Amino acid sequence: MTDPRQSDDSRFPDPVYRRTVLAPLFDHARTDHAEGFRRIDRAHLVMLAECGIVEPATAGKIARALQEIDAEVDPGALEYTGEVEDYFFLVEAELKARLGPDTGGWLHTARSRNDIDHTLFKIALKGHLDGMLTQARALLEALIGTAKRESATIIVAYTHGQPAQPTTLGHYLSAAIEVLIRDIERLEAARATCDLCSMGAAAITTSGFPVDRARVAHLLGFAAPQRNSYSCIAAVDYTTGAYSAVELLFLHLGRLIQDLQFWSAFEVGQIYVPNAFVQISSIMPQKRNPVPIEHMRHLSSQTVGRARMMKDIMHNTPFTDMNDSEGESQAAGYSAFASGGRVLDLLAAFMGALKVDGARVEANIRRSCITITELADTLVRREGLSFRQAHEIAAATARDVVARGADLPSGYAAFSAAFEEATARAPELDEAAFREAASPEHFVAVRTRYGGPAPEPMAEALAAYEAALGGFARAASDRTDREAAAAAELDKKFSELLEVR
Structure with a gap:
């Protein structure tokens, strides 16, 4: 039987494979990732020289060749020719062309495309997450600003699509603010996972060379090296964690956006756009x-x-290094940050301009009797009734008001009759007190419990939200300073290698 390997004179790459896979990956x-490749090459070279794995003179030659490549090869102008397998091998070929295969080949000591690739993807994801976190903080700031401005502005709160109770726009937005804070925390946690460097894992098991993994991680601006070397190339939870956080952020924002759509409908008219x-x-x-609003909704859905x-x-x-998690998949995922970023910017601007139509809110409250719960509560506190008895009196009052097409504050006569029928006595609550109990302002003012819409708990909540925003901003600033210092140190150490002869 003929061994097909003996007669296989085809050359890599097959033209179709080149067109459908290698060229898009390149x-x-x-x-x-060109800038990531550049930084990894420089940091790895500095570490090899510092650890004595590469002789200083050889490291100097490699550094000067890398600098020449940076000056002479424009990644943006490159076209894939098939002469090399991928971008990594193009840089390596350029090195060998300038230095010869022996000297040029030293740079790849104690590393693999496996640890390089996952480090590249983490660098890129950190950048995308940083951009989204900046936009999310801007949205958080806009929501807090609007919640403060509208902390006493009465709106109708809905449950099951129907008017339920009065609250304030500030109180409603505070609920969205708390979800956004938790979503930012999830993005921060995802970024922390991306901030663990894979370099030094090599293919799977690290290396017999005395590499300093922490040094490379530091020079590249990572918080630390990822501990387990197999995890560095197999555990793609830095990817799944990042996109899980992104998915939840826009799933949650989509619900807020849907409310804005409902509230702006002509029949509801709670907000004026x-x-x-x-x-x-x-x-x-x-x-x-x-x-x-529709664009924000569908872009949120696209991002999800x-x-x-x-x-x-x-x-x-x-659970291993595999192409499913690499080049093309990573590139496909970046589109989530593009569409999501558009939502964050637009929603922040929209919330800053949002206005409540007070006249429509007042009309909807009058028609829906949504302050009736407080009337029942008032009867418990001031008339000494059980809540169930008070609830039945309030319900009878509401039925009469709705049947007459009137509003609750005008229903004292119906209330008095229902009260006397249920208790066999006249109410102590006079008409003025009844009208106060039926007002939305009173409804909000007496809800002073932790997390409620009254001014006291709202002030405490808004202060807590501003503190959270400040903490996020400081953490981002600290990261930026740390990474800038690392980049400056890498530039300095690489420049020192350029002078070694």
């Missing part, structure tokens, strides 16, 4: 279409889908 690498955020109909002159896609790609893959 383009992703040169556009998304300023003209700057309104488009007109091409045929119906009366239409005010707040279409930015793109982030979820990244998790689905990793599902049921082997």
Whole structure:
């Protein structure tokens, strides 16, 4: 039987493989990761020289060749020719062309494309997460600002799509603020996982050379090296964790955005959308279409889908280094940050411009009797009734008011009759006290418990939210300072190698 290997004279790469796989991977690498490659080469070389693995004179030659490559090779202008397998091998080929295979080959000592790739992806993800965190903090600041400005502005709170109780816009937004704070914390946790450097793991098991993994991690601006070397190349939870956090952020924002859509409907009219955020109909002159809300909603859904896609790609893959988690998958995931960033910027601007239509809110409250719960509570406190008895009296009052098409504050006669029928006595609550108990302002003012809408708990909550925002900003600033210092140190140490002869 003929061994097909003996007669196989085909050359790598097959033209179709080159077109469908290698060329797209090369383009992703040169556009998304060229700077990461540059930094990794320099940090690894500095470490090899400091650890005595590469002679100083050889390290100097490699450093000067890398500098020449940076000056002469523009990643943005490259086209894939198939002469080398990928971007990594292009740089290595350039080194060998300048230095010869022996000297040029020293740079790859004690490293692999495995640890290089995962370090590249972490560098890129950290950058994308930093951008999203900056935008998320800006949205948080806008929400807090609007919540402070509207902390006493009455709105209707809905449950099951129906008017339920009065609260304030500040109180409603505070709920969204707390979710956003937790979402930012999830993004921060995901970034912390990305901040563990894979360099030094080599292919799987580290190296017999005395490399200093912590040194490379430091020079690249990572918080620390990732401990287990197999984990460095197999545990892609830095990817799944990042996109899980992104998915949840926009899933949650989508719910807030959907409320804005509902509240802006003509029949509800709880919020007024300023003209700057309104488009007109091409045929119906009366239409005010707040279409930015729709764009935020569908872009949030797109972002959720793109982030979820990244998790689905990793599902049921082997626990090892594999292409499923690498080049093209990473590039596909970055689109989630692009669409998500558009939502964050637009929502921050929208929330800053948001206004409540007080007249419509007042009308909706009158029609819906949503202060009736406080009337029942007042009867318990002031008339000494059980809540169930008070609830039945309040319900009878509401039924009469709704049947007459009136509003609750005008229902004292119906209330008095229901009270006497239930208790066989006249109420101590006079009409003025009844009208106060039925007012939305009173409803909010007496809800002074922790987390409630009254001024005291709202002031405490807003202070806590501002403190959280300040903590996020300080953490980001500290990271920026640390990474800037690491980049400066890498530049200094690499420059010193350039002078070694």
